[in-house]
Amino acid sequence: MGELIESIRRHNHLYYVLDRPEISDSEYDSLVRELAELETAFPELRSPASPIHQVGAGVLGASFEPVTHPTPLYSLDNAFGPEEITAFEERVARALGTEPPLEYALEYKIDGLSVNLLYENGRLVWGATRGNGRVGEEVTQNLLTVQGLRSQLKGAPERLEVRGEVYMPREVFLELNRAREEAGELPFKNPRNAAAGAVRQKDPRIAAERRLAIYFYGVGEGAAELGAHTQLELLDRLEAMGLPVEPHRTRAVGAAGVEEAYRQMLARRGELPFDADGVTVKVNDLEAQRRLGHTAKAPRWATAYKFPAEEKETRIEGVDFQVGRTGRITPVANLTPVQLDGTTVSRVTLHNKAFIEELDARAGDVVLLHKSGGIIPEILRVVREKRTGRETSIVFPERCPECNTELVEDGKIHRCPNPLCPAKAFQQLRHWASRRAMDVQGLGDKLIEQLLEKGLVKDAADLYRLSKEDLAGLERMGEKSAENLLVQLEESKARGLERALYGLGIPQVGEALARTLARRFGTIEKLMEANEEELEAVPDVGPVTTAEIRRALADERMRSLIRRLREAGVSFEAKQAQPAEQPLAGLTIVLTGELSRPRADVKSELETLGARVAGSVSRKTDYVVAGPGAGSKLKKARELNIPVLDEAGLEKLLTGAAPSR
Numbered sequence: 001m002g003e004l005i006e007s008i009r010r011h012n013h014l015y016y017v018l019d020r021p022e023i024s025d026s027e028y029d030s031l032v033r034e035l036a037e038l039e040t041a042f043p044e045l046r047s048p049a050s051p052i053h054q055v056g057a058g059v060l061g062a063s064f065e066p067v068t069h070p071t072p073l074y075s076l077d078n079a080f081g082p083e084e085i086t087a088f089e090e091r092v093a094r095a096l097g098t099e100p101p102l103e104y105a106l107e108y109k110i111d112g113l114s115v116n117l118l119y120e121n122g123r124l125v126w127g128a129t130r131g132n133g134r135v136g137e138e139v140t141q142n143l144l145t146v147q148g149l150r151s152q153l154k155g156a157p158e159r160l161e162v163r164g165e166v167y168m169p170r171e172v173f174l175e176l177n178r179a180r181e182e183a184g185e186l187p188f189k190n191p192r193n194a195a196a197g198a199v200r201q202k203d204p205r206i207a208a209e210r211r212l213a214i215y216f217y218g219v220g221e222g223a224a225e226l227g228a229h230t231q232l233e234l235l236d237r238l239e240a241m242g243l244p245v246e247p248h249r250t251r252a253v254g255a256a257g258v259e260e261a262y263r264q265m266l267a268r269r270g271e272l273p274f275d276a277d278g279v280t281v282k283v284n285d286l287e288a289q290r291r292l293g294h295t296a297k298a299p300r301w302a303t304a305y306k307f308p309a310e311e312k313e314t315r316i317e318g319v320d321f322q323v324g325r326t327g328r329i330t331p332v333a334n335l336t337p338v339q340l341d342g343t344t345v346s347r348v349t350l351h352n353k354a355f356i357e358e359l360d361a362r363a364g365d366v367v368l369l370h371k372s373g374g375i376i377p378e379i380l381r382v383v384r385e386k387r388t389g390r391e392t393s394i395v396f397p398e399r400c401p402e403c404n405t406e407l408v409e410d411g412k413i414h415r416c417p418n419p420l421c422p423a424k425a426f427q428q429l430r431h432w433a434s435r436r437a438m439d440v441q442g443l444g445d446k447l448i449e450q451l452l453e454k455g456l457v458k459d460a461a462d463l464y465r466l467s468k469e470d471l472a473g474l475e476r477m478g479e480k481s482a483e484n485l486l487v488q489l490e491e492s493k494a495r496g497l498e499r500a501l502y503g504l505g506i507p508q509v510g511e512a513l514a515r516t517l518a519r520r521f522g523t524i525e526k527l528m529e530a531n532e533e534e535l536e537a538v539p540d541v542g543p544v545t546t547a548e549i550r551r552a553l554a555d556e557r558m559r560s561l562i563r564r565l566r567e568a569g570v571s572f573e574a575k576q577a578q579p580a581e582q583p584l585a586g587l588t589i590v591l592t593g594e595l596s597r598p599r600a601d602v603k604s605e606l607e608t609l610g611a612r613v614a615g616s617v618s619r620k621t622d623y624v625v626a627g628p629g630a631g632s633k634l635k636k637a638r639e640l641n642i643p644v645l646d647e648a649g650l651e652k653l654l655t656g657a658a659p660s661r
């Protein structure tokens with residue numbers, strides 16, 4: 001359960017905050033369902049901080065001003081089949097003290113970004129992302145570029161809070177990706193990511209260029225003043241005020257009626273101008289909605305009836321074998337291009353040799369492809385009944401396709417052991433220069449390829465020996481470009497241990513762990529000297545990660561690389577926060593209750609800014625940050641008259657907007 005909780009939290013953060021999902025919606029749903037089943041089976045182990053009882057994943061640091069929603073926003077529980085819709089209706093009827101069938105309002109569940117807008121006397125005051133359901137990010141200027149969103153409403157009550165879903169129309173998405181590919185840029189994975197990224201950009205012009213749209217689906221504060229008695233009437237009221245609402249909304253009676261309407265809406269899914277991942281099923285009667293209320297995460301009167309992943313047939317035309325920066329060999333199938341969930345898919349990973357054998361995939365095979373949630377394409381199965389006899393076996397190479405070194409097997413993975421393999425060198429240099437590592441902005445893929453081809457570099461340390469003369473002779477590298485790159489390389493030397501450690505590409509060591517290790521050990525030498533016990537005492541470091549770190553740092557080639565990087569002037573010391581960078585120095589803060597992000601992350605951020613995070617409240621406490629479920633610590637803070645902050649107040653404190661006590 002602990003592993004599931006941490007995994008779900010991580011994927012929540014990637015999806016809601018960073019707009020960088022790594023797994024499909026169906027894979028995420030399966031994690032949530034597994035945790036929910038475990039909580040039901042073992043209620044004594046249920047944690048109040050479980051992510052399945054929370055909404056979203058918090059706000060993105062100090063990028064935007066935090067906004068506290070007047071009334072909370074909730075997520076929807078999911079249903080995946082007729083029996084779950086029947087169970088939902090029985091549960092609702094039982095709670096209302098009535099008998100089925102009930103009346104429902106159905107709308108397409110648009111796969112976009114949820115936002116909340118506040119109007120006063122018909123004028124827009126602010127617009128914000130959902131955030132964690134209680135606190136979001138204020139993105140008004142970006143939202144004003146969204147087609148259909150109005151800054152002024154006609155006939156609106158004195159104060160009205162409306163909820164909507166910002167999305168990118170499919171045609172706009174396809175056009176945008178064509179333009180990005182022509183410009184040599186990476187295409188967006190799906191319309192949802194493109195829309196969310198635009199809304200959360202600092203420059204409103206980017207949002208305007210994305211030609212976003214919005215449909216409104218609900219009301220928070222001010223609902224009673226609209227005079228609607230049903231969900232469908234409520235949508236009609238919003239439409240009358242000039243706000244766009246989902247045009248395919250419909251009414252259904254009973255679980256059987258919902259199932260029939262769902263199937264009709266599923267059949268029309270491919271004709272929609274937007275991505276939809278299901279149908280929202282809401283009790284139509286607003287008074288019944290009020291009586292049913294909410295859980296900590298979701299309304300009891302609504303559920304999302306999810307669509308199955310779209311599936312299409314295509315053909316494997318051939319297979320490439322790619323070499324990663326650790327030497328891992330990954331087979332990638334080249335497919336006859338096919339439209340799937342709004343995007344063109346022409347390549348898909350085959351993972352490893354064992355996967356190919358289990359799938360029994362052959363070049364020329366017709367395969368069934370799906371892309372759950374419109375993100376990660378994968379082959380479900382081979383359509384063997386369509387084999388013609390002309391298919392050929394996929395032969396996994398025994399030698400590296402780049403350097404011809406004999407491959408070694410590491411479990412299911414095949415690796416190239418050659419440290420000088422050009423493909424590994426390319427990926428390693430690319431990783432070292434990446435934004436989250438050493439951030440050498442002028443060092444792109446084409447330039448890395450030229451440097452390797454001409455023998456000017458073999459690894460990261462060689463980058464710092466480059467001269468203007470070396471660079472100026474390369475294709476598309478004039479004198480000014482060469483000077484700029486050398487400045488970038490010089491500046492990268494001071495990024496510190498955290499970034500350099502991540503840039504080395506040690507297996508299991510991502511950004512977060514690199515940061516933790518840098519703070520714990522301070523220098524690369526102390527980390528290299530650390531024994532198993534010292535490493536396993538670090539949060540999130542277990543035996544496997546410990547073994548990987550020790551193996552990597554004991555390798556003489558890695559030690560040589562670190563030594564030469566040090567000689568070139570690259571810092572392998574943790575950056576110490578300067579007094580000016582510690583605005584919270586001297587403050588003692590206590591955290592209590594349920595927070596929207598892991599408490600360890602909040603604690604780390606506060607400590608980086610100079611605060612001391614204590615475990616108990618005393619007269620020396622400056623602030624208590626209290627989330628839902630806060631108990632004795634909150635009570636004691638009030639008794640001692642200590643300022644209490646909610647999460648919006650915490651964000652202001654972290655950004656320097658709140659005064660020190």
